[in-house]
Amino acid sequence: MSDILRRGRLSSTPDKDIMDFTSSMAADKWIFEADVLVDMAHTIMLKEQGIIREDDCSAILQGLFKIREDGIEALDHSYEDIHISLESRLIDIVGEDIGGRMHSGRSRNDEVATCMRIRLRDEMLSLMEELTALRASLINKAAENINTLMPGFTHLQHAQPTTLAHHLLAHSDALSRDTARVSDAFSRINKSPLGAAAFASTGFDLDRGRTCFLLGFGGLIENSMDAVSSRDFLIESAAVMANIMINLSKMAEEIVIWSSTEFNFIELDDMYASTSSIMPQKKNPDTAELMRGKSGVAIGSLMTLLTICKGLPLSYNRDLQEATPNAWRSVETTRSAVRIMTGMIATMNVNADVMAMQSTTGFTTATELADTMVRAAGIPFRTAHQIVGVLARGDGNPSLADVDEVSQTILGEGLSSRGLTEAMIAEALDPVMNISKRTVTGGPAPDEVSRAIAAREDNLEEEKFAISELNYMIENSLNRLFVVAQDCVEGKK
Structure with a gap:
């Protein structure tokens, strides 16, 4: 492939050690699809603005369709990032006189910021869907256990009698706030920095609104310096995911405790347990234990992002390259944990008799x-x-x-x-009478819990609809992008 980046100002090539140190290709696999989309939208806009010719636009888009079809495996991974590797591949396909025009009015700085936002918004939408599934699992289990007595705890000491439904709804409500935080963060992620170039925009007559529209963004990050250098959207997302993992870790801790012989409140399905290599009688809640441990990954990613971004002068600095893999690590860990917890809750067996017997132990009344x-x-x-x-x-x-x-x-x-x-x-x-008196809003009385369950089921349906609408709008925009790109390839106006 052509060495399109270092052949001008630089006269020497980094050795393998330096390339391994500076390359972002390992993390860039996350944004391959987004990079192709950004290239397509930018190319279409360049043609519509008269910055490149129609036939050049057609050839570039044909090359991009082929690169997308071939996948990231067909790119040269010896380059320092996916953007240069992809552009070099395009030039090899269509020639530099054509392919070399795609980068007009653009920098890798606004390109990578746009790619990250595209991929992250998809991840956040999927996370919202997974959170609603987990909350549905908790609500369904609560509906099955409205009258299942159990001791409530403070300081992990028996405190007052409550019901399992009341307890599970507490976790569901915490995750409801997490879902709202993800949605709120999504609204700021879904902004386009494309067209900001390196940081001072460009003398080319770009139409930033057009690429924003083609890529399905909800608006622009207007200031070009802010657009390329800010990573607050990564920090905010990582903070949200750290909070989710903390809530999941609390649930996992209870699962570990409740499944112990001393408590015996629940039994996990075998698929979420392991046994000992030496003690054949053991059934260990390993999945829940790992979830507690993996909360450290999300918290660590947040701390890393904060440390990377603190004290950086405007505008772009290469330090920001290290922010990206930590964001993806947080996303991957959190989404996986939410899905696993959904299954654990849905399949766990509740030992209602044991819970009821323990509901008054320790003078909880x-x-x-x-x-x-x-x-x-x-x-x-x-x-x-x-x-x-x-x-x-x-x-x-x-x-x-x-x-x-x-x-x-x-x-x-x-x-x-x-x-x-x-x-x-x-x-x-009497614990049953005790609980029945607690009819205050949010209390454990069966009628109040039944009302709360119905209200949360309604809220979930509303949220699912809102998430599907966001998905539809973005999918519709990207489908439109492909249609416009195909029309350009075929020479249609």
């Missing part, structure tokens, strides 16, 4: 007993808190006589004299 004292006897909550705190030193199953004995010491009178009854205490200590 203590708060409701204190609340009952407040309602029935009219005492301050802090006083009730003290009485129940003393009772908690016992077996966690106090009678009215026990309550009166403690209240006599603290208040100088028994609470039975103030209207508290044995039936009220029994009801407060």
Whole structure:
């Protein structure tokens, strides 16, 4: 292939060690398809603006269609990046007098920024789809377990009784916010920097709006210096993905704990478990453990991106080349983890009897007993808190006589004299009755959880429709690009 980049200003060629150090080809496989799209849109715009001839445009586009068909494997990987490798391949196909015109009014700086945004917006759309699938899995499992009792925890200590549905909806709601963050980041990713050239735009009469339209972007990054040098869209995306992985890691931690012999709340499907090479009885939650570990990949990628981008002067600096592989590593890890978690949740077996038995262990109904004292006897909550705190030193199953004995010491009178009854205490200590009283919005009462599930199912459908609309708009734009390119090849106006 032609050495189109170094034959002018530079007189020597880097050795293999230097090329390995400076090359981005390993990460550039992510943006091969995007690079072809950018080249097509730029070439069409150059022809429409009268910057290149129609027959040259036709020949270039034919070459680009062939390069796209042949795939990235047909490119020379000895070049420092995919952009030069692709352009060199084009020149080999159509000749430099034609192929050498494609780069008019353009730099690799605006080219790579555009390619990254095209690929990243596709990844973010797919991530949104996968997040909705995970949330649907959580909601479906919640719908199956509206009345499945379990202990709720604070500090990993038994706190109050709740239901598995209530617990799962908490994770679903956190992931709902993550989905919104992805959508919000997408709106800033989907902006075109193409036409900014190296950083000071160009003297060629480019139509930036035309390439923006052909590539399906939602608008322009207007300032040409900002367009080529900013990587805040990568940082924002990595931050969103780090947050998703933190939420998934929390879920994975619970899966690991809940599947232990000590808890025995759930059992993972065999496909998400492994066994020991020496202990044949073992069923290890390896997939969940790995998910905890892989959260470090996303967090590390974010930290790397922040470190690379801090303190860089405007405009483009080669340091930014190292930002790209870290972005792709974060994307790949996060999307894979979301898909795996979806399967784990959908297929796990719930040991409802064990959960129910543990729902009152550790005097989890203590708060409701204190609340009952407040309602029935009219005492301050802090006083009730003290009485129940003393009772908690016992077996966690106090009678009215026990309550009166403690209240006599603290208040100088028994609470039975103030209207508290044995039936009220029994009801407060019953986890089912306990939960049924918690009808406040967002609480675990079955009717409230049923309402929440229905509302979240409706929200999911709305979000799925919005995501499909975004996908359709981008696909429609790119299909239009191919039609326009094919018309140019065939000489149609």
